[in-house]
Amino acid sequence: MSQAGIQIRGELLLDEPMSRHTSLKVGGPADLYAVPQDRDDLQQLLQQLAAQQIPWMAIGRGYNLLVRDGGVRGAVISLEQLNRIEALAGNKLLAEAGAENLAVVRFGQQLGLGGVGFLAGIPGTIGGAIRMNAGAYGEGILERTVCMTLMRAGEIAEFCIEQLEYGYRRLELLPGDLVLAATLRLEARDPAVTEEEIRKDLELRRSKHNVGHPSAGSFFKNPAGQASWRLIDAAGMRGVRVGGAQVSEVHSNFLVNSGGATAADFLKLSARVKAAVLEQSGVALEEEVRIVGDEP
Ligand SMILES: Cc1cc2nc3c(=O)[nH]c(=O)nc-3n(C[C@H](O)[C@H](O)[C@H](O)COP(=O)(O)OP(=O)(O)OC[C@H]3O[C@@H](n4cnc5c(N)ncnc54)[C@H](O)[C@@H]3O)c2cc1C
Numbered sequence: 527m528s529q530a531g532i533q534i535r536g537e538l539l540l541d542e543p544m545s546r547h548t549s550l551k552v553g554g555p556a557d558l559y560a561v562p563q564d565r566d567d568l569q570q571l572l573q574q575l576a577a578q579q580i581p582w583m584a585i586g587r588g589y590n591l592l593v594r595d596g597g598v599r600g601a602v603i604s605l606e607q608l609n610r611i612e613a614l615a616g617n618k619l620l621a622e623a624g625a626e627n628l629a630v631v632r633f634g635q636q637l638g639l640g641g642v643g644f645l646a647g648i649p650g651t652i653g654g655a656i657r658m659n660a661g662a663y664g665e666g667i668l669e670r671t672v673c674m675t676l677m678r679a680g681e682i683a684e685f686c687i688e689q690l691e692y693g694y695r696r697l698e699l700l701p702g703d704l705v706l707a708a709t710l711r712l713e714a715r716d717p718a719v720t721e722e723e724i725r726k727d728l729e730l731r732r733s734k735h736n737v738g739h740p741s742a743g744s745f746f747k748n749p750a751g752q753a754s755w756r757l758i759d760a761a762g763m764r765g766v767r768v769g770g771a772q773v774s775e776v777h778s779n780f781l782v783n784s785g786g787a788t789a790a791d792f793l794k795l796s797a798r799v800k801a802a803v804l805e806q807s808g809v810a811l812e813e814e815v816r817i818v819g820d821e822p
Contacts, residue, residue: 553593
């Protein structure tokens with residue numbers, strides 16, 4: 527497909543509303559939205575973008591993304607087609623960035639491997655999970671990561687986890703680094719045990735996180751030793767609304783799109799929540815959601 531002087535084998539869309547690609551259902555248009563078919567197609571795309579000095583950003587499934595209403599100048603690259611998963615020796619799996627977390631858990635389960643059940647209910651892709659160090663129940667994906675393949679400054683490079691700095695919902699990479707794939711360390715586990723882990727996780731999420739509206743999961747990181755939802759409750763912010771954005775009545779660390787919200791609504795609501803928590807508890811909340819794009 528060819529658009530705006532860029533040619534790839536995969537899909538290319540002009541002025542594509544990012545509200546279609548984010549779980550919050552807000553966000554203005556990306557100048558160019560590209561879905562390369564495979565790694566070669568991606569490399570061709572990146573070379574053309576570099577030659578034309580077009581900025582770009584990679585996304586997974588947009589489950590942790592707040593795109594401002596002015597949209598994204600340059601290209602948004604979806605890695606959803608780079609989704610191969612394969613078994614490696616020594617109870618390891620290689621997953622490309624676009625592979626969905628649950629698919630990776632299921633793939634391991636079929637081989638009698640487990641230990642990553644905490645990923646089952648985290649919506650999104652391995653690339654997004656690695657970038658965010660996504661996790662649950664005190665476990666994060668980077669603790670299970672042996673190494674990752676990055677595209678750094680146009681070159682493909684392999685990094686072992688010991689070479690990288692990371693922590694709670696944090697991985698230090700260079701601007702422009704793109705996660706291509708990761709090797710995860712699993713362990714021998716009866717598929718029935720993994721099945722039970724998946725079932726419990728999904729059940730817990732259905733009962734506690736069933737907020738009934740589009741969200742990006744937890745909007746704020748938990749400060750060390752504290753739970754953001756408690757701080758937000760203590761500040762009296764549960765249920766507070768700005769336009770169509772609302773602090774969920776069900777889980778107060780979820781900011782939801784209760785209908786017709788704009789990114790500006792979410793940004794205003796987030797600022798109000800942060801100010802209220804700072805005044806009430808003296809704690810400065812930090813967004814877990816990634817905020818990108820331009821003001822209108
Ligand atoms: C209902 C719900 C529940 C959730 N529960 C949890 C939870 O329990 N634990 C948790 O950690 N998160 C949770 N989340 C948040 C979200 O699911 C995770 O952050 C997930 O890892 C995002 O994956 P994604 O593929 O959608 O990434 P995106 O949202 O598309 O991207 C997230 C960030 O990573 C960058 N990125 C994505 N792919 C790449 C790549 N290949 N290379 C470089 N950068 C990349 C993007 O630019 C962006 O900055 C939840 C979200 C929802 C909606």
